Amino acid sequence: MLTVTNGQFILENGLVTARIEQASGVLVSLRYAGLELLAQRSPGGALGGYWSWVGRMNVSTRREGRVRIDPASNGGAIAEVATEFLHDPSQQLPSVEMSVRYAMRRGEPCLYLSAVWRHRVGAPPLRVGEARYALKLNPDVFDFLSVDERRQRLMPAPADWDLGQPTNLKEARRLVTGRYAGTVEHKYAYAARLYEVPAYGWGSTRHRVGVWLVQPSFESLAGGPTKVELTGHLDVNPGGTPTLLYMWLGSHYGGSSLVVESEEAWSKFVGPVVLYCNQGAEPTDLWRDALARARAESAQWPYGWVQDPEYPPACERATVRGRILLGSQEMREIDMRNLWVGVTAPDYPVALVPALSRYSFSPTGAPVRMADGAGPSLRGRAETRFGGFPAQVDWQRDAKYYQFWTRANSDGSFEIRHVRPGRWVLRAFADGLWGELQHGPFDLRSGEVKDLGCVKWPSDRLGDIVWQIGVPNRSAREFRHGDHYWQWGLYLRYPEEFPRDVDFEVGRSDWRRDWNYVQPPRIVAGAGLQSPEEEETDENSDSMAGPSSGRPKVESTTWTIRFQMPRLVRGRAVLRLAFCGAGPGCRVEVSVNDRPIGDTGLLPYTGTMHRDGIEGYWTERRIWFDAAWLRLGENCIRLHVPATIWTQGVLYDCLRLEVLEERDLSSPEATRATPEAGPSPG
Numbered sequence: 001m002l003t004v005t006n007g008q009f010i011l012e013n014g015l016v017t018a019r020i021e022q023a024s025g026v027l028v029s030l031r032y033a034g035l036e037l038l039a040q041r042s043p044g045g046a047l048g049g050y051w052s053w054v055g056r057m058n059v060s061t062r063r064e065g066r067v068r069i070d071p072a073s074n075g076g077a078i079a080e081v082a083t084e085f086l087h088d089p090s091q092q093l094p095s096v097e098m099s100v101r102y103a104m105r106r107g108e109p110c111l112y113l114s115a116v117w118r119h120r121v122g123a124p125p126l127r128v129g130e131a132r133y134a135l136k137l138n139p140d141v142f143d144f145l146s147v148d149e150r151r152q153r154l155m156p157a158p159a160d161w162d163l164g165q166p167t168n169l170k171e172a173r174r175l176v177t178g179r180y181a182g183t184v185e186h187k188y189a190y191a192a193r194l195y196e197v198p199a200y201g202w203g204s205t206r207h208r209v210g211v212w213l214v215q216p217s218f219e220s221l222a223g224g225p226t227k228v229e230l231t232g233h234l235d236v237n238p239g240g241t242p243t244l245l246y247m248w249l250g251s252h253y254g255g256s257s258l259v260v261e262s263e264e265a266w267s268k269f270v271g272p273v274v275l276y277c278n279q280g281a282e283p284t285d286l287w288r289d290a291l292a293r294a295r296a297e298s299a300q301w302p303y304g305w306v307q308d309p310e311y312p313p314a315c316e317r318a319t320v321r322g323r324i325l326l327g328s329q330e331m332r333e334i335d336m337r338n339l340w341v342g343v344t345a346p347d348y349p350v351a352l353v354p355a356l357s358r359y360s361f362s363p364t365g366a367p368v369r370m371a372d373g374a375g376p377s378l379r380g381r382a383e384t385r386f387g388g389f390p391a392q393v394d395w396q397r398d399a400k401y402y403q404f405w406t407r408a409n410s411d412g413s414f415e416i417r418h419v420r421p422g423r424w425v426l427r428a429f430a431d432g433l434w435g436e437l438q439h440g441p442f443d444l445r446s447g448e449v450k451d452l453g454c455v456k457w458p459s460d461r462l463g464d465i466v467w468q469i470g471v472p473n474r475s476a477r478e479f480r481h482g483d484h485y486w487q488w489g490l491y492l493r494y495p496e497e498f499p500r501d502v503d504f505e506v507g508r509s510d511w512r513r514d515w516n517y518v519q520p521p522r523i524v525a526g527a528g529l530q531s532p533e534e535e536e537t538d539e540n541s542d543s544m545a546g547p548s549s550g551r552p553k554v555e556s557t558t559w560t561i562r563f564q565m566p567r568l569v570r571g572r573a574v575l576r577l578a579f580c581g582a583g584p585g586c587r588v589e590v591s592v593n594d595r596p597i598g599d600t601g602l603l604p605y606t607g608t609m610h611r612d613g614i615e616g617y618w619t620e621r622r623i624w625f626d627a628a629w630l631r632l633g634e635n636c637i638r639l640h641v642p643a644t645i646w647t648q649g650v651l652y653d654c655l656r657l658e659v660l661e662e663r664d665l666s667s668p669e670a671t672r673a674t675p676e677a678g679p680s681p682g
Contacts, residue, residue, distance in 0.1 A: 002071050002079040009065065009081040011104040011111070016277055018102060018111050022065030025083030025100035026050045027135075032109060032277040033209050039136040044238030049135040049275075051115055054251070055128035055258075057095035060085035068101065069305070078105045078305050080112075093123040095260075101272075103305070109278065110214075112303075113246070114271035116310055119260045128258040128399075131249040133273070136235065137211065137242040142202040145242075146287035147190050147231050151486070154205065156180050161240030168646075169610065171236050172488055184488035187233035188611040191252065191486075194218070195225040195405070198294035199276070202232060202242055203283025210286035213246050214274035216297035219420075222249045222256035222399030225340050226474050228615055229253070246273055249399040253581070254606040254617025256399040257350060266400070269310040272303065302418055317418045318444040320404075322452030324412040324428055324437065328459040334432035341414040342405035343424040346441045347392040388582070388602040389617070395427060396617055421446045426455065431473040434460040434578065434654070435620060462574055462622075463660035467506040467563050469515060470654040475580050475615035476517040479652075485614040491520040491649055494557075506563040518581070518609045519650045521554040521643035554648075558640040563657070565630050571661040573627040575637065581608025581616040581651030588650060589640040590623050597625040609649030618653060627659050 003010040008028070009020040019029040027049030030037045038048055062085070069080035080103035087097055096117050103112040113133055119126060139158045146152050156178050164173030164185065172186035192200070194215070201212035213231075221227065229247035234240040248270050249256050260266045276293050278286050302314050320343055326332045395403060408414045408428075421444050428437040437457040444450060476482050480497075481490050494516060504514055575590060575597075582603035589599040600623070606616030637657070641650050 001076070002067065002081070004065075004067070007065075009067075009102070011079055011081065011102065013104055013106055013108070015107070015109040016104065016111060018104065020081060020083075020102050022083060023063050024050070027102065027111075030111065030211075030275070030277075032211075033207070033279045035141055035207060035209060036138055037141060037209075037211050037277070039138050039241050042136060042235070042237070042239045042241050045136060045235045045241060046134070047136050049113075049133065051100050051131070051133050053128055053131040053249075055126065055130070057126035057128060058124065060087050060094045060097050061091065062086045062088040069103070069307070076106055078103060080104075080305075087120075093120055095119065095124045095126040103272065105305075109276065111275040112272040113275065114269065114273070114306070116267065116269050116308065118267040119264065121263060121265045123262060125262050126258070126260045128249060129251040129255065130247070131258070131270075131399075133246040133248075135211075135244040135275075137202055137244060139240070139242055141204050141207055141209065142211070142242045144203040144205055144283035145190060145201075145232050146203060146283055147192055147200045148197055151190060151192075152284050152287070154179075155234065155242070156185050156240075158234065158240030158242075161185060161234050162238055167488070185234065186488050186612065187230060187236065188252075188613065189486040189488065190231050190233050191228050191611065191613060192231055193226060193228055193615075194221055194231075194247070195227075197231060198298070199287065199290035200231045201244055201276075201287070201290065203286045205283060207279075208281060208286075209277065209279040210283060210290065211244070212274075212276045212278070212287070212290035212293070213244055214276045214290060214294045214297055215246075216272070216274060216294065216303075217301045217418075219402045219404055219418075220248055220268065220270045221403070222258070223254075223397060224342065224344065224395045224403050225405050226396065226615065226618065227253075227256070228613060252611060253608055253613055253615065254604060255397065257393045257397045258399040259350070260400070267310050268400070268402075269308060272306065312420055312446070314418065316421065316446045318421060318446070318448040318450065319415060319417050320419055320424075320426070320444070320450050320452065321415040322413070322426075323454050324408060324414070325454050325456045326412070326433075327457055328461070331433060331457070331460060334430055336408050336410050336412045336430070338432070339408035339412065339414075339428060339430040340405055341408050341416065341426070341428045342395070342403055343416055343419055343444075344395040344403045344427055345398060345401035346423065346425050347394050348400075350389070350391060350393050388586075388604040390619075419444055421448075426452065428455075428457065429474070432471060433457075434472045434576070434656075461658065462576070463572075463658035466565070466573075466657040466659055467561075468654065468656040469504065469506070469511055469561070470652060472578055472654040474578075474618045474653055476651045476653065477614055479511055479515045479517040480513055481517045482614050485517060486612055488612055490612065491518055491609055492523060494518075494520050495522050495524070501557050502559040504559070504561050506561065515652075517614055517651065519557055519559055519639065519641050519652070520609060521641070521646055521648055522557055523646050524553050524555055552646055554643050554646050556641060556643045558638050561637045561639070561655070563635055563637075565632055565635055568632050569627045569630060569659050569661055571627045571659060573625055573630060573657065573659045575623045575625075576620060576654075576656045576658065577623070578618065578620045578653035578655070579603055579651065580618050580653040581606045581613065581649070583607065583609060583648035583650070584645070586641060586648050586650050588621075589642065591638045591640070592625060592629050593631060593636055594638075595629055597629075598623045603650065607647065608651055610647045614651065615653075616651070627661070630659075 085098040160178035229250040
């Protein structure tokens, strides 16, 4: 049933009742099993369910509630309503015209959420660093958060959060009351690769109900299958309200890029995603039921009931199939079921823009000024124009276009279904393989089935491998603390655990114990608490305010790798460094047997360490040197990270030393691997 009254849409089907404000598109009430699931009071934050964003853009001021699908026209099978943010002809074109939508189907304890963004040619440009759907849940109902198999947690009470003591982040507090007194609660403990959590949300130990964010498809998510983002947490504002998030565009762990210029026509359909309600079991069982619901919803994608020019039906979508062939016997030893294969937009140039004034959309529709986000205060180097990121936006950062990914079969074959028509590039990466495969671009027509045949991935080696530390898996998971990385402040343990820094002996040391998950600065004063000044450089600009009376004193760290050379070699050597996280202004300076050989250049800023993560934007840097600098017997490579602030931690994915001896330098592989001047990204 659909009722339109008092400026609200009321959707109900006997299981769920939803009330939506026509003027704002805010979900103000969601009732299920006789319970109100949304917070109706919050001392310091917004209420209800709402779309929000952070960036520089202006949205249409003319608002119009609209019934898109009237259940009276289909026998009560489905209803859909929308708040349209429309252009007022008497005013200048806005950056974005928007439609936020809610749908309900008969017999389903679900509410479907979607949004459409449109930018017209000639409209002002838009720069968005973060966009999401946020829900503030009823604290009298929900007390248990489920993210994945390992993170199932009865949460601290909101009152415990309010009484907590500040630490080095405004999002982290040391609790002094309740069952978790003495521990630190922080929202980053629940961040996850969104592709790996098709359903996550909150349960109630008292009322035995749950509400879940179910992702039937990932096509509109920014950043592909390695993108880590927030899922749910206690609101950092007073009240500690249970919060559930759908971060389709995120600024954390390397961020996403959504920049549209004035001369571009652009649009994107986000969702639908599902708010799924269930009852009658313990929270962990309700979560497993939500995972089953995610599989069922995915099987229905693309939904036949969605009617919009920006959402092609199944008959107009394409299929891409083929088989990945690995170029060496060594590569073929990996488990091909770990191989991700996807089609994404071709890389495109990143726009150079000034620092952004940051606004967040409030539920009332008014823009709320936040803080000014500034880029790194490093000048005089071309690399700083992009903050350490490449000059091209790749799939790891792209939020402008869609992405379609799948896991390969054990023989390397793959089939990617329901791809939108357009121009695409095939990508592939896998645990155990360096870098990625790229194939294309190619065009897909409506309804086409494109067989790419066998696509060969050449050897990922540049020369003979002398040694390797870690596994190329785009994370620091295999290193010390990598199996419980979400604990707050593990980087503060470093001076105690490694009083003389990491000293790793190839062949004797164990990277699971002797290689830390992060190379942090050594914090020697201030207990790791940041000064009140903002140190962040990304658009999210998490506050670093703390009770310290000044910046903590930090010392740079130098890690040592010792290894044996059984014979002298002549030719070229290359140290390959793969990174999955770095703080602001980070670079790694490298020496071989105490002879400096160069540095990595500025690394992409991801904020991974201080957000208690083990993975962010991935990049490889190669540093070449004369192999004659390697001695017979013991050799030593040192990795020095200069640091002036405590957030300058570097996370390695994998490290490898390779040698191209003189006899091999004329080979086709050596020609392909000829180094450019200076360090180069992978």
